[in-house]
Structure formats: structure tokens, C-alpha cells
Amino acid sequence: MKKALIISPVDNVATALEDIVAGDLVEARLGKKVETLEAGENISFGFKIALSDIPKGGNVLKYGEVIGKASAPINKGSLVHVHNVEGARGRGDLAKGDAKP
């Protein structure tokens, strides 16, 4: 069983506290509550694992706050990182306009 940390009850990602290999069972802990899920792919120490399916455009939540939006559908147990999440802030590359969240 591999360990991961959930920071806030509303979060839909957990942080890997050790290197996780695809197929590993992961124990994601929030205080005394423990959620068990299977890793769909390798997730290195410090990286994020999805606790639920997140649709494209859906909010990615960590620290109880929005850290970005899914740029592709994310399955429960998958790695959540720059390949499937975009930030919403400081986006000078997007069309001009008010990009406030």
C-alpha cells in the first residue's frame, strides 16, 4: 500500500508521499479519513493523483482551492500535471480580455 496526502476535504487530487507504480493500491489520507484507490499510472513522489474523474474544463482542487482547469479528461487514479492541467492566472498567451478567475 502506497501513501498519499489529501490536504482539504474538497480536494480532488492527493499528493504522493512516495513513488507510486501503475497498479499500486494507494492509501490517500485526510486526517483520520482514508480513501483507497488504484494508481492508473506511475506517479512520482510529490506529484498528484486524481481522486475522482475530472471532466475536461473541470476545476482541479488542492488546498481546498482551484489550482487550475483540466485541459483533457482525467480519470480517477491518473497523474495530474502539466499535460492535463492548465493554470487560469497570468495567461498573457490567451486572447486579450479580463482573465480574472
Next chain:
Amino acid sequence: MTFLGYERPDGSYGTRNYVLILPSGIIADQICNLVVGTKTMVTPMDATSGRTKDDRETITRVYAGLGQNPNVASVLLVPGGGAGGTQYPETSTERLMDEISRSGKEVEVLKNNIGDTMETIARDVKLAREMVYEASKLRRKPCPDSHLCIGVKCGNSDPTSGIAGNPVVGHVYDKLVEAGGTALFGETTEIIGAEHILAKRAVNKAVAQEILSVAHETEERAKATGQDIRTMNPVPANIKAGITTLEEKSLGAIHKAGTKPIQSVLKYAERPKGPGLHFVDNWAWTLSIFMGYAAAGAQIVLYQLGGGGLEGDAVFYQTGSTVAPLIWCSANPRTRASGGWNLDFYSGTIIEGKETIADVGERLYSTLLDTASGTMTRTETLKYTDPNEVYTRGPVF
């Protein structure tokens, strides 16, 4: 709680007892090579040419602020050297002398400046030796921790920073503020996405609005580049270690500021008007931020390192300490393994499930007081300091 400090004429207490040579340049460099107990800023020699008045004021604030820092026993000014060579009134020897003297400490300027660099070095070395000798007569004595002012930067952030390293620093910040001390944090780019949380902690509406304004202004500058801020911050090393967006980095970063009310928003190197927690609108760069905190009066700075994206051991990473010693902390077990003895403090026991944030925070507070009382930090055992850069806003002409 107390630490052993050097009492200064203005009632402050130093954690060190340096003679500061200003500005940097060949004369300051040679004095620092030859005379123990001396420090200089270590910045590019002529920092003022073609800069705006605002930026020249910032540079002067850094010079004067470092001179006023409680860790400095006395100051030796080298007229005509470094930034003085441009003859802008802001950085004149007279103005620096006037501002630093207000702290009551001794400021010396070589009389009858000869004009020949080598002869000036010889005379300044002699003067610096006398100043260091005089400063050494001062003894440390117990003083309350309320006299401490500290600053923090979270460097080379990785996911251990937000979940363990920064919360431990936050514990220390809360404890120092409760004791009546002063705590500074900043890195405006790295509150974008978390500024609404900080604004709620502002002591009043005006300060809340200032927090939101500086974050907004920084975000607008980023957007004006036409680039995704993720191409600048988080830096590739953060992303390599698992941080995905700037919002995620910011939400982890603000934990270093603890939970106390934010009393004011300060400019880079601006001295806070009272104790408590203050936000500094500054630039995150290692070789700028520590000097800024020292110029604002910090007698110690904390460097909370993630390090997950580092390729070498921590000693290869920039240090940038000026007159305020730098305590390196990390919560990443791999950073500890590669950094080894170079790391002053390890907080990864939280991730290993062995200790709580509060337990580790108490230990870091003890380390802080030990360092304040004279125990060297690991980087202090080296004479090397990376060149620092004042946070100027430009443009340059």
C-alpha cells in the same frame, strides 16, 4: 524567550557584529579580503547609471537600510566608489551618512580622499581594522525575542514545501509575532491565485486592497508580455518536481506566512513601521530578496528550500546572504540526502509521519534563537557570497 544579542544605540539588538563597507567595488572587496568581521553588499559596482529616480531611491533604501541593520556595528563609506561615481544626489555619501547616522551608529568616511585607488585601499584597510577592533569590545547580552525581525523565501519549491516546509516556517512566524517580534514575507508573483486568502487576513480594508492591488499589478505585467506566466513561474525546476500551476505554487507558498493578521504592504527594502507580520511587494529571486529583507531590518532570514528540482547538492544553489545569516531549511528527504550537512534544518520528519508541524516548528524556533545568539549557519562558514541584485523596476535608459 530570549537570545543573546549586541545592543545598538537605537535600542535594537544585532545577531551579528559586522563592520559594513559601502558601496561595493574594488576598495570594499579588498577591505573584506584583508580585514575580518567586515561585510559589503556584493552588488554590481555601478548600479545607478541611467536608472529612474524611483529605482535610484530603491537602491539608496537598500544601502541605508543595510547600514541601519542591527547586525551592523559601524559603517565605512567609500566616497566616489561604486554607485557614488555617477554623482546622482540620491546615492551621495552625505545622504547615506545622514540616513545611517540616524540609527546612532558610527559612520566613517575617509578624510582627504587621495584619489589613488591603491593608496585609498591602504588607508581604508587601516581604518576598517580600527573599526573592527572597536566593535569587538561589545558583548552579547540577553534580550527578548520581540527584538527579532526575520524574513523568509521559499526557494526551489516542490510539493514538500506546501505540505511541510512552509507550514513549519508558518509556525515560527506565528510564534514570533505572538512574542511581539517582526516577520516579513513576500514574493508577489507567488501569491497570485492565493491573494484572496491573504487579503482576508489583512488588519484592515486598506491593507486588504493593497494586497489585491499588488497581485493584480504583477499579473497585469505578466499578461502584458503576451506569454503564459507558466513559462516564467512556476520555474521548470518546480514543474519537474511536481508543481503544476502558479496557483498551486502560490497556495503552498502562503503557508510560510503563518496565520496572523497582515499589518502592512511594504516596498522592497522598506522598514516596517511596527512589529507583526508584513507583506513585502518584492521579487522572488534569491539574490535579491534576502538583501531586501536585511535592508528592511531583518537580523536573520530563513530559506525554506524544496529542492526536488535541483540537480546538484544545495551548496551549489545561490546563497545571497548579506548582513543577515541565512538558515537553510527543507522538508524534502531527497534534498536532505543530497544537501547533507549544508542544510541547517530538516523538517521532512512530518512527511515521514514521525513528527507534527507544531513539533518541528518548535525545533526551528530553537534553531532561530541559537542562530540569533551566535551559532553559525552552514553558509556562514564560507567566505563566499553570490553577487546580489537590487530589485529595480526599470525601465533603464
